[in-house]
Amino acid sequence: MLSAINMALSSFSVWALILHFLSPPLRWTRKSSKDKMSIFSLEYNLLSGIIFGSSTSFFNAPYGDYWEFMRKICTTELLGTRQMKKLKTRSARCSGEDNQAEKCKGLVIESFDLARKLALFNVIGPLKRIDMWYLRNKIADVTKRYDELFENVLVEHEEKAKREGPNMENKDLMGDSNTTSDVILWILAEIVNHPAAFKKVREDIDSVVxxxxxxxxxxxxxxxxxQACVKEAMRLHPANPLFDRVCRENCKLAGYDIPKGITMIMNSYSIMRDPKIWDSPNDFIPKRFLTEKYNAKEQNFQVYVPFGGGRRMCPGINMTSSVINCSVTAMVQCFDWKVIGGDGPDG
Ligand code: HEM
Incomplete structure (x- = not known):
């Protein structure tokens, strides 16, 4: 089960264990590889409450009643099959009033910028102290503005429900982040830069649709x-290349002793370009996902991890796949694309 992790750890190229400034010391003792624990079963801690700053957010909530409740709401109600079906027939919007979509977009950009800074400060030990005085106010401000924005959206939604009854069209509460738009851009960039792939996707669409x-x-x-193009682009360009877990108890992973409290950061970018796992890892070869060998890899959440893995795997996968599929196919169907200054790698 842990062969991929073993490989990665032995070369230090894929998995990075990063010592938190205040964490207990990490012993790099290579032991036997009879590990039963997967990295994905460790505690979760999205770089210590970076986005939204508050310890009550779902993203960085530790395992427990609150996380279980929120996860259930997300998977069954907000992002569940029923909700997806409702959204499929309609275009969704953040909210029409008061320029909310722009505000939301601005806040997402600001919080990801803060996340990058805080992640850097967390990793470079002494800098962590700086975030205490430099970033705390900024995080509090962004959190407050998120709260105000979502409060307005919820109030509007409640008022609409009162006016139109409980069966009103539920199209106001759709969230997204720049991960989806990044992925759309990368898929499009890969297809456009590989004219043969673009031609094949266009021809398939023409014959099916x-x-x-x-x-x-x-x-x-x-x-x-x-579908293979989407998988291949997401393998090469994961929108969340790093995600983390905090070790809840002393354990052994791939032969290493990992003390309780250590934050482990997974590098999905390296995992999905590891030459020991993928042939020609840096090349865009969609047809690999049409083979049995690579289909099996795609189902293996130790090696194909654009959405993470285990209990904390992204619950937005259905929603985002739907948005990605419809957006990219529409752009292939409706527009001719040309790379300025060249015909692309396989042109
Ligand atoms: C292409 C778009 C997206 C990508 C690549 C992506 C990727 C990820 C990754 C890598 C994680 C961490 C998983 C782990 O730790 O194992 C994650 C977590 C999460 N994602 Fe996404 N995501 C995307 C879109 C979305 C959307 C559209 C939503 C909601 C509308 C969403 C909601 C979440 C939530 C709530 C978590 C935290 C889950 C938990 O802690 O239990 N994601 N995502």
Missing amino acids: GTERLVDEADIQNLPYF
Whole structure:
């Protein structure tokens, strides 16, 4: 089970164990590799409450009643199949009033910028102290503005429900982040830079869907090459290349003693470009995902991890896949693309 992790740890190229400034010391003792524990079963701690700053946010909530409750709400209600079906037939919006979409976009950009800074400060030991006085106010300010924005959206939603009854069209509460737009850009960039891939995706769409309508979510299952392009682009360009876990108890992982309290950071970028796992790891070769060997890899959450793995795996996967599929296919269907200054690697 841990062969990939073993490989990675032995070369130090994939997994990085990062010692928190205040964490107990880490012993790098290589022991037997009869480990039963997967990295994904460790405690979760998204770089110590970076985004939204507050310890009550779902992202950085430790395992326990609160996390379980929020996860259940997310997977069954907010991001569940029922909600997805509702959204599929409609275009969604943040909220029409008061420029909320722009505000939301600005806040997401600000919080990711703060996350980057805080992550850096966390990793470079002594700098962690700086975040105490430099970033704390900024985080509090962003958190407050998020709260105000979401409060307004919720109030609007409640008022609308009172006016229109409980069966109103529920299209106001859709959130997203720049991970989805980053992924869309990367898929498009890879396809456009590989004209042969672009041609194949366009031809497949034309034969499955025709030219009279846009691709619908139901068509995606009939577009295996397009799906392979999405998987391959997400392998090469994970939108969240680092995610972390805090060790809840002393344990052994891939032969290493990991003390309780240590934050372990997983580098999905390196895992998904590890030459020991992937052939020609840096090349865009969508058709690899049409083979049995690579299909098995895609199902293996130790090696194909664009959405993380284990209990804390991204619950937004269905929602985001739907947005990605419909956006990219529409851009392939409706526009001709050309790379300025070249025909791309396989042109
Ligand atoms: C392409 C887009 C996205 C990518 C690449 C992505 C990736 C990830 C990754 C790598 C994690 C960490 C998983 C782990 O620690 O094992 C995560 C967590 C999470 N994602 Fe996403 N995500 C995306 C879109 C979304 C969307 C659209 C939503 C919600 C609308 C969402 C909600 C969440 C939540 C709530 C968590 C925390 C889950 C928990 O702590 O239990 N994500 N995501």
